[in-house]
Amino acid sequence: MSPRKPPFRLATPSRRQLLAGAAALSAAAFLPQRALADFPTAQVNTTGLAVTDADVTVGILHSVTGTMAISETGSVEAEKLAIEQINAQGGVLGRKVKFIQEDGASDWPTFAEKAKKLLVNDKVASVMGCWTSASRKAVLPVFEQYNGMLYYPTFYEGLEASKNVIYTGQEATQQIIAGLNWVQKEKNAKTFYLLGSDYIWPRTSNKIARKHIENFLKLKVVGEEYFPLGHTQFNSVINKMKLTKPDVIYAIIVGGSNVAFYKQLKAAGVDLTKQTLMTISVTEDEILGIGGENIVGGYACMKYFESLDNTNNKSFVAAFKKMWGDNIVIGDVTQAAYLGPWLWKLTVEKAGSFDIDKVSGASPGVEFKGAPEGYVRIHENHHLWSKTRVGRARADGQYDLIYETADLMEPDPFPKGYQ
Amino acid sequence: MAATRTDSRSLELIGFALIALLIMVVLPLMLDIFRLNLVGKYLTYAFVAVGLVLCWGHTGILSLGQGVFFGLGGYCMAAFLKLEASSVENTRIQSTPGIPDFMDWNQLTELPFFWVPFKSLPFALIAVVAVPAIAAFILGAAMFKRRVGGVYFAIITQALASVLTILIIGRQGYTGGINGITDLRTLLGWDIRTDNAKYILYFVCCFLLLGIMLLARFVLASKLGRILVATRDQEDRVRFSGYDVANFKIFVFCLASAMAAIGGAMFALQVGFMSPSFVGIVPSIEMVIFCAVGGRHSLVGAVVGTLVVNWGKTLFSESFPELWLFAMGGLFIAVVLAFPRGLAGLVTDQLIPRLPHWRGWTHRQPSPAPAE
Numbered sequence: 001m002s003p004r005k006p007p008f009r010l011a012t013p014s015r016r017q018l019l020a021g022a023a024a025l026s027a028a029a030f031l032p033q034r035a036l037a038d039f040p041t042a043q044v045n046t047t048g049l050a051v052t053d054a055d056v057t058v059g060i061l062h063s064v065t066g067t068m069a070i071s072e073t074g075s076v077e078a079e080k081l082a083i084e085q086i087n088a089q090g091g092v093l094g095r096k097v098k099f100i101q102e103d104g105a106s107d108w109p110t111f112a113e114k115a116k117k118l119l120v121n122d123k124v125a126s127v128m129g130c131w132t133s134a135s136r137k138a139v140l141p142v143f144e145q146y147n148g149m150l151y152y153p154t155f156y157e158g159l160e161a162s163k164n165v166i167y168t169g170q171e172a173t174q175q176i177i178a179g180l181n182w183v184q185k186e187k188n189a190k191t192f193y194l195l196g197s198d199y200i201w202p203r204t205s206n207k208i209a210r211k212h213i214e215n216f217l218k219l220k221v222v223g224e225e226y227f228p229l230g231h232t233q234f235n236s237v238i239n240k241m242k243l244t245k246p247d248v249i250y251a252i253i254v255g256g257s258n259v260a261f262y263k264q265l266k267a268a269g270v271d272l273t274k275q276t277l278m279t280i281s282v283t284e285d286e287i288l289g290i291g292g293e294n295i296v297g298g299y300a301c302m303k304y305f306e307s308l309d310n311t312n313n314k315s316f317v318a319a320f321k322k323m324w325g326d327n328i329v330i331g332d333v334t335q336a337a338y339l340g341p342w343l344w345k346l347t348v349e350k351a352g353s354f355d356i357d358k359v360s361g362a363s364p365g366v367e368f369k370g371a372p373e374g375y376v377r378i379h380e381n382h383h384l385w386s387k388t389r390v391g392r393a394r395a396d397g398q399y400d401l402i403y404e405t406a407d408l409m410e411p412d413p414f415p416k417g418y419q
Numbered sequence: 420m421a422a423t424r425t426d427s428r429s430l431e432l433i434g435f436a437l438i439a440l441l442i443m444v445v446l447p448l449m450l451d452i453f454r455l456n457l458v459g460k461y462l463t464y465a466f467v468a469v470g471l472v473l474c475w476g477h478t479g480i481l482s483l484g485q486g487v488f489f490g491l492g493g494y495c496m497a498a499f500l501k502l503e504a505s506s507v508e509n510t511r512i513q514s515t516p517g518i519p520d521f522m523d524w525n526q527l528t529e530l531p532f533f534w535v536p537f538k539s540l541p542f543a544l545i546a547v548v549a550v551p552a553i554a555a556f557i558l559g560a561a562m563f564k565r566r567v568g569g570v571y572f573a574i575i576t577q578a579l580a581s582v583l584t585i586l587i588i589g590r591q592g593y594t595g596g597i598n599g600i601t602d603l604r605t606l607l608g609w610d611i612r613t614d615n616a617k618y619i620l621y622f623v624c625c626f627l628l629l630g631i632m633l634l635a636r637f638v639l640a641s642k643l644g645r646i647l648v649a650t651r652d653q654e655d656r657v658r659f660s661g662y663d664v665a666n667f668k669i670f671v672f673c674l675a676s677a678m679a680a681i682g683g684a685m686f687a688l689q690v691g692f693m694s695p696s697f698v699g700i701v702p703s704i705e706m707v708i709f710c711a712v713g714g715r716h717s718l719v720g721a722v723v724g725t726l727v728v729n730w731g732k733t734l735f736s737e738s739f740p741e742l743w744l745f746a747m748g749g750l751f752i753a754v755v756l757a758f759p760r761g762l763a764g765l766v767t768d769q770l771i772p773r774l775p776h777w778r779g780w781t782h783r784q785p786s787p788a789p790a791e
Contacts, residue, residue, distance in 0.1 A: 064740055065741070065743070065744050101740050102736070102737065102740055103736050103740035103741070103743065105736065107696050108598070108599060108692075108694050108696055109690060109692070109694060109696060109697070110736075112690065112691075112692065113457065113460070113733070114736075116453060116456075117453065117737070120453045121451075121453055133598060134597050134598040134599070134694070137598045137599075137601045137602075138598075138599070138601055138692060138694070140601070140602065141601065141602045141604075141612075141691060141692075145612050157524075159524055198588065198589060198591075198596075199588070199591065199596055199597045199598075200521075200524060200525075200591065200596060200597075200598060203525070203591075204524060207526070228585060228588065228589065229588070414512070419514050
């Protein structure tokens with residue numbers, strides 16, 4: 001960890017309000033000695049986790065090598081920032097947070113191996129980690145068997161809920177439904193063309209999108225196609241779309257394929273300021289690769305954009321850039337990763353214990369008012385209540401916020417009527 | 420020359436004994452179950468490396484697609500374990516209870532016909548060896564009968580690795596796609612995730628590995644083994660002497676593939692899942708590297724090489740999560756530059772001649788390396 005001074009203090013008053021009624025806990029953030037006396041290690045750690053009188057160890061498990069490194073690095077940075085800020089505020093129950101970082105190397109079995117190492121060898125109190133669904137599926141049995149706590153940042157397909165995981169990203173319905181409703185109302189859309197990379201997240205998401213379009217909005221899907229990960233030839237599907245002329249192109253293409261897709265779209269004369277395109281897979285991070293000029297005018301449906309105008313986000317962006325450099329952009333998942341350590345801290349303080357079962361049980365109802373995306377709360381199903389937002393890509397690689405839901409969207413990982 | 424043969428054989432026996440001592444006694448006493456389970460995982464790759472010693476080191480068939488066979492074996496085993504884990508009561512929350520979870524996510528409503536036989540353990544165990552062996556036979560027959568060899572064969576095996584990966588990822592409703600087959604729990608009701616089970620599986624893995632090493636030793640020491648070496652060094656002369664070279668090559672390729680497949684099955688049992696990331700080109704080449712580092716002519720060397728490389732991988736990546744790939748790259752380059760015959764070559768070429776009491780050792784190998 002950098003010994004540098006903490007960049008800023010995060011929304012302390014609101015955090016105190018949210019702990020109303022637990023004055024001792026609130027004070028604990030400022031009086032470490034007293035907190036230690038209130039929470040002796042023997043009492044807050046009955047299961048042999050890596051908790052001492054001075055510190056508590058957590059794990060960070062992302063790919064910092066391999067094909068996923070480009071996406072996961074932002075999450076690592078956000079988690080380190082959050083941990084540094086938590087320590088600057090006095091740590092968790094008076095204990096400094098230390099972390100052990102492991103590399104999943106973009107390889108799912110390695111994720112499982114490292115998760116096991118963190119839980120069995122290092123006895124970490126929680127793990128912030130994973131990015132792809134495949135890596136989460138690989139570590140899930142490990143977390144359930146050895147009873148660990150995972151804070152998972154990525155928006156994903158849903159169809160899962162575990163007592164050992166807090167999903168700080170959106171599950172599919174939170175990302176899709178409000179966006180489709182918006183595009184129908186604002187753009188008077190009637191026909192949709194669904195695209196996706198060929199794995200479980202785009203397929204499940206497009207299934208939900210199709211059911212919503214056909215059964216709830218009573219509109220039409222005129223095409224649906226999938227491409228292998230890493231695919232770079234989109235000309236034939238672009239020609240098909242030019243023939244069918246859908247009102248909305250709904251694209252869930254991930255990773256490097258995006259670069260080829262948007263460049264070829266532009267080269268084929270499809271102007272996104274005229275043709276409505278909505279994506280749920282392109283954050284500011286991806287636009288760095290795509291190039292803002294190639295996607296300008298496209299709409300993205302997320303819960304967070306770097307350009308969000310609120311005090312929490314302004315101080316978050318400033319602190320992030322101070323720690324990691326001015327050229328860095330912050331995407332949806334990076335923000336969700338930043339929530340992980342904070343939610344864990346708040347939950348531990350609510351439970352008054354580091355024990356996994358108590359943290360897991362205390363999670364529902366935990367609120368974080370200092371989140372850059374605005375207020376969030378953990379649902380009974382361990383997902384977050386979050387707003388859905390629509391942004392429009394600018395040429396400089398940022399999004400302009402166009403629309404946000406008035407209320408928090410309820411997470412519904414097993415949506416009825418969409419299966 | 421007679422003295423050389425005897426000594427190289429006794430040297431090999433000493434190597435066997437040492438490796439058996441290491442994996443059966445020293446490591447289990449030294450390591451906790453978490454680390455031992457990791458060693459168990461590495462040893463499953465050693466099955467592939469031993470197969471490569473046979474088909475690459477001694478017959479000269481460089482296969483860059485051994486991951487295919489490792490993967491097929493692993494998937495056959497994982498299919499059985501997954502079906503057992505997907506009982507109706509375990510999968511109540513699904514739209515169709517009683518089928519594996521990934522099928523449910525992909526809107527399958529019944530078990531595909533080719534999954535049904537995997538409900539039986541004997542079938543699955545036979546399939547572990549038979550499916551990869553048949554695949555290797557078809558590929559081998561198609562290639563070797565037409566006298567396709569060398570670089571062309573290596574390229575075809577790479578293509579096969581690529582094809583199978585794309586197939587598995589593309590047909591995710593039937594195969595689990597890129598996520599693989601995860602969350603394997605029990606074998607005939609016996610929980611394979613407990614520490615106890617891991618010890619047992621580790622020793623089963625050790626016994627099987629020593630078993631196939633002895634089998635490989637038997638093959639190499641036989642007349643067949645000498646024909647294989649002759650094929651590697653002068654294929655045309657062997658053919659002109661009246662041997663059907665293709666059949667020997669097909670046989671050894673099938674044998675190596677079956678060995679890789681047993682490794683894959685043990686992998687699925689010990690690690691608890693199987694994914695396409697073992698099937699592709701990169702893991703296949705990695706397996707060749709294990710063999711190269713250890714020494715492609717030596718069975719013991721291949722096992723040691725596998726352990727060293729994987730141990731290094733785990734150790735470096737734990738210590739330097741962001742730089743470890745450079746350390747691994749450096750290790751490979753150093754080994755290839757300094758000891759082209761691998762760690763085993765280091766022992767036989769450098770170490771042994773310097774031991775004064777090793778009388779009669781003449782620095783000659785029974786199967787000299789070909790010029791490649």
